[in-house]
Amino acid sequence: MKFPHYSKIVKHLLNYFFPRVCFGCNTLLSEEEQNLCYQCAHELPFTDNSLVERRSFEALFYTHSLVKEGHAFYLYQEQTSIARLLKQLKFRGHEWIGTWLVNCAFLHYTPYPVDIVIPIPIHPLRLLKRGYNQVHGLAAFLAEYHKAVLEKKGLKVRRFSPSQTRGGRKFRQKNRQGYFYCPHPHRVKDKSVLVVDDIVTTGATLDVAFKCLQDAGVREIYWISLAWTTER
Structure with a gap:
């Protein structure tokens, strides 16, 4: 037996005590x-994959001949809805936000011909403190979308490093030197790899990841980030 009247009452009570914001x-x-x-939905700052943006992406990683193409879905700016969403994803446990944002932006994206998807890892101490890697859910979603293998441990962190939140390009490059290693190079050798991150700022993190994968013998590299910022 259904009680639609009571269902409405319960719904109103839930909205009263736990309002949706x-x-x-x-x-x-x-x-x-x-x-x-x-x-906020209307103001989401999608990148349009224009020639200007494409050249900016390419300029970040021009030293890596194996990097074929990359894409960021949103333009990151402080004090905007996308900045607040990404902070909810990264620090407040709302892992669903990553896949939700990608679903909103799929009209702006053409899938890449990849065999393996690798999320950028975080140090075990940060993982213990945060309880999750904010990129894992997004990487799993993209692996399923590309019909590719998800390699959660395709890259690992070699050492703990200070937060990069307020560092400039030179600090970030030095901070990330020798930061990653590939524990199972035979799994990525001669494969086309998609590397997934949340925000690209100076490109230092992805740069080190690409170098590590290149040394492991991958065939070609693509990358995806939820957002990127021009403030470098």
Whole structure:
């Protein structure tokens, strides 16, 4: 037996005690809105994969001949809805945000011909503190989408390093030197690899990851990031 009247009462009570708020601006959501209010959803800063952006992407990793192409879905800027969403993903345990953001942006993306998907790892101490790697869910989603193998341990962190949040390009490059290693090079040798990260700032992290994979013998490299910033 169904009780639609009681269901509505329960729903209103839940909304009263646990109001749904926008993950972008923290305002109350209407019944029609999901995760983001209409204003924040309208303001999501998609990259358009224009020639200018493509050249900017290529300029980040021009020293790596194996890097074929890369894509970031959003332009990251502080004090915007995308910045608040990514902080929720990275530090507040909302792992679903990564795949949700990709689903919103798939019209702006053409899949790559890859065999393996590798998420950028984090140090075990940070993993213990945070409880999860914010990139794993996104990498798993992209591996399924590309019909590729997910290699969660394709790269590992060699040592602990200071946070890069406020560091410039030179600091980040020095901070990431020798940071990763490939524990199972035979699994990636002669493979086409997709590397997944959350935010590209100076490109230092991906740069070191690419060098590590190149030394492991991969055939070619692609990369995907949820967002990237021009403030380097």
